Amino acid sequence: MNLKLERIRKSYGRKKVLQGIDMELSQGIYGFLGANGVGKTTLFKIISGYTRDYQGSVSYPKCKKGEVLLGVLPQNFIGYPTMTVREFLTYMANMKTEASKQDVRMEIEEKMELFAVEELHRKKLKALSGGQLRRVGLAQAFLFSPKLVLLDEPTAGLDPAERIRFKNFISDAAKEQTILLSTHIVSDLEFICREIFVMKDGIVAEQGTQEALLRRQEGKVWECAFENERQMHEALAGAAVSMTYSDQGMVKARVVGARPVPDAYQIQPALNDVYLSIFRFQQEGQNEV
């Protein structure tokens, strides 16, 4: 049985955070993309069972005896700062299952190796760097290979090298599991997701495989060159510019939407462009994307 969400609605007071989410997810990695505050974390809290006062229903994959249903890596994970990595993972394993000591030990060794934290096993969590801490967080989320793994903004605050490493870990760890990955950083999802859901204003504004999403943007992404920035700003006023850069003395811009200037030429769309076409970011918000 798959993870099935039906008509999920959630409000905080008068603010409607989720306005009817329907989806059915089988095995694989699923990306949830959206700006801060669009409801990704709320949706994850609902799926995880943490938030329980919502409308709609969530059906979970069936678990056999001894199998673990859920692994969660919440936003801003810090763990128990005074525990060592090994103590923390042992504690989490004991909380999740009633497996024997031997099984717990083997599982921890396996996950520490998978997420490259075995050398840190004696270090306290409070002594770890941001990247190391996230890897420990991943290790606990993947303990006993849960059927469903929720990773909420797992790369927030990490440098680019750590983000790439992180993506690789998730790809390696994903076996016969359903992994939900929420982020507002587009590059986190590239090439690893079976399907991507772009959320906006509490609904899924766009969904599909990476290829399908890109295909929908074909013919809508342009590149144009200008002699200087002033000329570019004048020509592209009001256009959705996803990126600007300098090349051979010219200022080049990547624009999503209708042909911005007559000499603009079509280029291959990227996920950033999909995101931009939905959110229409202002110039200052583009760097992060």
Added chain:
Amino acid sequence: MKYEMMKLVRQMHVKGALLLVLVLCAAWGIVSVGAYRSRAETGGTAYLKGKAAFENERKKYAQVRGDITEEKLNEVLWDIQSCKDESAAYLKAVEQYPGLGSLLDQAYAAQDGHFTLFALESADDFYARRKPQIKLRIKTGGLHFSKRELQQIFAWDEKIQTPFQNEMADPWRNFYTSFQFAVLVNLLTAMIYGASLFSYEKSVRMHIIAGTMGRRTVGRMMAQKVKALAVLTGVQYLASMAVLCGIYFGSCAPIAWNSQVQTLYFTSILPLCYRDVFVLGLVSGMAAVWAAAFFAAFLDAWLQKPVPALAIGAAVMFVPLVLRNFTMLPNSVMKLVQVFPVHTALLKETVNSLYLYPFPGNGLPGIYVLPVVCALLAAGLVWIAVRLAQTGIWKEGDRTGRRRREMV
């Protein structure tokens, strides 16, 4: 429990408080022993201090220790009365007849507290003096008892074993003050530990992961937390008492373990010796520390905020220390105040208390009621706190509803 204990003990403030309690108890014990004074020679002005003072007092007691019979008291009385003036008589009573002079004084002191031994003809009615002295205390203390209560008080009084044993009981007074200090610091630190027990998951943002594990697992976690708190506060209490008693009794032992408490507190209605009071005090203290810890933990489970939990908890827990000074309060309130956990610290008052609590027969004095009340309170608070904490982990901006489903 191992991991819950780890979470608790490895917090900096817990380690600091634990160490501080042990150091303070050791320091208090040393200071208390050092402060004990004894006149080096009769009539002299030089005083011995600390261990030497205990030794000196022990030698003085060696002359007069044993059963306190009325014949013995008469001899003491006549010897005292042979002095030329009252001050010389007082000095003789204190120096040559330690314990006995003070007892005669307590037995025959008039309402105005005037030194009456000079006018006293004999001490033949020494043991019969307890009844009128208790009545006098009730009258001067502004206490109000019904006829039945008075009957019960005197029924307890009749259980007291006579003759009293005169032993060196005086150090117990100092010890009760040290005991009070040790219990109070243990109560306070127990509340500090308890006040962050259940909200710890939120402070390290682990509540979301814990919350996904289902109510049963969270319940198990909370129960383990309770065990860890009980063990931590219990070990701290016993360790601090061991330190204090080690220093104190190491300096003055053996003291009057088997003497009746009436040798110091003549109007006490407890048929107990100092050893019994010591054991009951230790047990009550332990139960009170647990009650205080779980009270703070209960508030933390309810509010999910450590600072307000500690502030409210400490205010409620320590309010009887203030209330007991308001003598105009009705007896029923004062009676209630004396079975609050914090009152465990005030062992002197408990030993001297005339209040009896409802129990078939002649009621029960506070010293027996206190540990039971504290233990019941602790157990009740644990029961409520675990249930509150079980749901509190899901308490965020919104209060979660009733529709809850188990995840695993």
